[in-house]
Amino acid sequence: MWLKGQRQARRVTADSGPSEALVGAAYDIGSQRHGLLFGIFCLWVLSLPFYRYSVVATYSIDNLLAPFLCLSAVFxxxxxxxxxxxxxxxxLWAMLALYTLYGIAVLAKFAASPVFPREAVWNIVRxxxxxxxxxxxxxxxxxxxxxxxxxxVVAVIGGLSAFLVALGVIRLPVERFAESRIGEGWLPKSIGLFSSYGDLSILYGFVAVLMVSHGREALGFLGSRVGKLGVWLALLLGLAGSQSRNMLFGTILALCAYWGWRRLQTATGKQRNxxxxLFLAGMVVLPGIMVAFGSDIVERISQMGGERAEHTAVERLESYSQALALLAVEPLxxxxxxxxxxxxxxxxxxxxxxxxxxxxxxLAVAGVAGLIWLAFKGGSKQAAPPLLPVEPPLxxxxxxxxxxxxxFYGGISSTMWLMLGTLISFNWVRMNSSTASPKDSAP
Structure with missing residues (x-):
């Protein structure tokens, strides 16, 4: 890359004036710096599943690289x-304003604390x-x-780790097992490198849609038939190890949403209406069905996976009732x-x-909901060619x-924030589609 930049700089010097040459040389240096920092960024993303492995005190690699990357972005x-x-x-200003609203709302209650809430503030900053x-x-x-x-790659690592832990092939610093929910005593329900099934559920939904919407030209080897087969196998093994209803339902509904939005994009006026x-009718009919048969539906879903799964569902419903009781007294x-x-x-x-x-x-809900709306806004608009037509439904x-x-989980994790920031970035990448290479337009 450095030699290529030097050749470009010399070509600019020969074909243009001194000012243009300086601008070209500065741009080449900036591109090389961007390549180095983006390489560190890639390492940071790949280190995300290993956040429970500390390298300095209680900090893991991703904890250390995250602030460095944000501060280095000025270069x-x-x-x-x-x-x-x-x-x-x-x-970016909208992201900052909404995130600040969320952070202030969460920290406001600590104003009555006799000591500075260092841990709570650090969690918001981190x-x-x-x-x-x-x-x-x-x-x-x-x-x-x-x-x-x-x-x-991160989703594959997370899924395979859950399966290998369930088999007893690998050991992790923190492990959690439960009775098998698929009727196989030799394969207990386990947690892998990601401590939350919700994190894997978000990753699974995104990757599943990628696998059905993108090809080799867009994803390289991962988009080839062999690559896709390997990814799907890893996801299925991870589902077998984690045995999470959240991951299963989230992935299925993400695929349904993708296909539904694609159909809506290609539909004519009458078909779209x-x-x-039908969607609006479903939104009206579904609450009625839940009112009439809600208890039976919840009971059937809670029983999926055996007796232990049913107990887990009951415990969560009780915690929801307790939370609503607290909010009835303190709604703000x-x-x-x-x-x-x-x-x-x-x-x-x-x-x-x-x-x-x-x-x-x-206020905290408004801040997070506003950030999700920013992501939706970037995806709901059809991008101009040669950007992939499947990006919005993705x-x-x-x-x-x-x-x-x-x-079905507490959210507000590092994985959720990373995925949300990634989805919001589609807003300006969509505008940059005029400079895309041919491989970006391949399905």
Missing amino acids: LPRLRDQAIVVRRVQI DSFYFFAPALYIRDLRTLRIMKKLIV AIIG GVSYETYRKWQPLIEHIHNMWLRLLLQGGP IIGAIVALFIAVE
């Missing part, structure tokens, strides 16, 4: 297209690095394409005294929206997977 070369620069800056790093380093279609491959009408978020008393429930409840309401009230499928995941 990245500026994009040449002014329209993209303006749009990107606008979205998560911001995972959220903003993808948005800072995904600048065009090439970097987005690489990020897709990295997410596939019919699809939207719990006070510091209530938080101290009910901290285990608030921090570990298996529903992100209830957790946000308890921690920061409607984002819709990923958002559906995220919604399903956070309904």
Whole structure:
């Protein structure tokens, strides 16, 4: 890359004036610097599954690299297209404003604390690095394409680790086993490198849609028939090891959302109206079905996976009832005294929206919901060629997977923030489609 930059600089010097030569040389140096930093960014993404392995005190590699990457982003070369620069800056400011709203709302209750809430503040700051790093380093279609491959690899690592732990082939610093939910005593339910099934559920939904929508030209070997077969096998083995209903339902619904949105894109006026009408009718009929048969449906779903799975569902429903009782007394978020008393429930409840309401009230919910809307806004618009026509439904499928995941786990994890920052970056990458290479347009 360095020799290529030197040749380009000499060519600019020969064909243009001194000022143009200086600009060209500066751009080449900036491109080399961007290549180095983006390489570190790729290492950071791949280290995400190993966050429980500390390398310095209690900090893992991803903990150490996350702030470094965000601070080093000031050395990245500026994009040449002014329209993209303006749009990107606008979205980054919106991300900052909404994340700050969320952070202030969550920390407000600690104003009554006699000591400085160092851990709570650090958690907000640390998560911001995972959220903003993808948005800072995904600048065009090439970097987005690489990020897709990295997410596939991370999902494969997470899935296979759950299966290998269940078999007893590998041992992890923290392991959790439960009775098998598929009726095979030799294969217990386990957790792999990711400590939360919700994190894997988000990754699974995104990767599953990638596998059905992208080809070799877009994903390289991972998009070939052999590569896809290997990825699907790894995902299935991970599902067999984790035995998570969240991962299963989230992946299925993400694929349904992807195919539904693609159908909506290609439908004519009458067909589109019919699809939207059926969707709205379903939204009206579904609540009625849940009211009439809700208890039976919940009972049947809770019984999937045996007696232990049913107990888990009952425990979560009880925690939801307790959370709603607390919110009935303090609808704007719990006070510091209530938080101290009910901290285990608030921090570990298996529903992100209830957790946000308890921690920061409607303002915290508004901040996170606004960030999800930014991602949806970037995906709901059809991009101009040669950007892949499947990109918008890919984002819709990923958002559906995220919604399903956070309904049944606490969310607000590093993985969730990284995925959300990645999805929001589609907003300006879509504008950059005019400079895409032919491989970006291949399905």
